[in-house]
Amino acid sequence: MKKILLLAIPMVAALAFGIIRGNYAEVGGWIYHQAMATEASLYGFKEHQADIGDMTLSYYRNENPGKPVVVMLHGYSADKTVWLRFARHLTSDYDIIIPDMAGHGESPYSEEWSYGMPAQADRLSRLLKTLDVAAAHVIGNSMGGFLTATFAINYPQNTLSATMIDPAGVMSPEPSMMMKMLAEGRNPFIIHNRKEFDQFYAMTMEQPPIVPDIVLEAVGKKYESRREQLKKIFEDFHSSDYLEERLSELKAPAMLWWGDQDKLLHVSSVGVWQAGVPDLKVHVFEGIGHMPMVEMPGETADMYMAFLSDL
Template sequence: MKNTTLLFSALLLAFVFGLIRGQYAQVGHWLYANVTDLEASLYGFEQDQVDIGEMSLALYKTPGAEAKPTIVMLHGYSADKDVWARFAKHFVNDYQVIIPDMAGHGDSPYQPEWDYSMPAQAKRLAALLDKLDIQQAHVIGNSMGGFLTATFAIDYPQRVLSATMIDPAGVIPPQASDMMKMLEQGDNPFLVKNRTEFDDFYAMTMAQPPYLPDIVLEAIGQSYIERHDQLEKIFHDFHSSDYLEEKLGQLTAPALLWWGDKDRLLHVSSVPVWQTGVKHLQTEIWPGIGHMPMVEEAASAAEKYQAFLTSIE
């Protein structure tokens, strides 16, 4: 098991090897992978792999919390379970928290022949809950994970205690975002070919990103470059899924919608579409925040989410 000594060793390595450009990305990748795992463990999470038949999904979970209510946290396209740790730490005392890497992301496997559409990912999520013997859960998801949250709540309504969508995909926004304008010109900002393109993409993801040293950003950028074909396949399947405008009325679980008003990936003008479709939807628009409020304002977001859960329990 990793321990606190690793953190100091990692920082020392970052300083020493960061000076050697030829090894910069490799050390940054090691640093990011190990320190994020260490951080999650310090918050009370353990890592696990769960065989759902088709594949084995990696996840963080709170051990020994099986008797508590469950929250499932779903990351966005191209992201992984680590985006949730600083938000999720606020719930470890009162909930069983499950944070999976969905198929093709993080430490979960990818195969080009697999289906990465939202119905397929929702089926995998149901299989994961079955394996963990979880009958019902609060589900919260960001971006693609928000699309998946809504899809799961519609397809498996008996299993969802509440559905929270954070800057979700899944509807056509009335006003085009910066990303949508790029896609219309045949340029997908997620499919980067060099560090400059990654930096431009990363700037689109958050208005107030938490600090990451350049050595880590270099590693993340290199990972995007190496995963180009994989991300392209997942994006195709994900965006080929039927959008939800016609189905939103079937989302009957208590529901919460958050949106950062500075979101450059998915435009905030989508909010009225969700409000029209989902009855009794609670909504909050976050001023000055981008695509990931739970990362940009982790503590505040956790406080607000807890208030929502308390209001429906």
């Protein structure tokens, strides 16, 4: 609490100065960065860099030697910070690694790289080797869920369990709001102004955490500045082969979560995953959107720990 209060003083001063100077988004970005750094520290996470050969990946880790390793994978256009409030509940019993995958967060982007799932799975494999991790429990959201399943199929020897949260990777029987927009030629992730960002942000969660407008302004501006990069990443990972024909190869203990109000990826996809993955444990959250681990971090963390403890 003392750390939070001390942080609040310069935040308030910076906010007032920034508004006077008209640097609303810049101040919002500073506030967001400071808040995430403080939360990570309070929860016991440190930021590290790992050289995996052709790039250096940024990641959080709580350094809990001897404990089982859990790897948490963010979705497209997100970063490692989305996991902090979920991960805080697991720090006593697990060694947690939360990477920024290539092209996201503090990890680098290059037009020359592929951001398809096989390439990202290879990078995750090299990250684990670099960190001397033989096998891990892997949990991922959205694109990260697609990556989780791809990794579990391609690297079964390195996968202790696989948990997919509202994952991409299969064709849903019913189109989501996002899929309808894409069919009309509009990608909601490609942002040109604050109005488009607000429409997009409303699609990501049904029960979002409280975020100050000044921070949302900064996040929106970041999406605008990364528009061309995000187009490239989206094209690459959406051109990856879908997993319907390979789901039966996912042999690790597996769990699937979905928010029934998900506007990005339709909940009807649950049936596709159930039909393909043997012995898949499934939970559908009522009144929750695309990111259950952000919308209800404590409850989902408890469910995840119960799943792991039963393995």
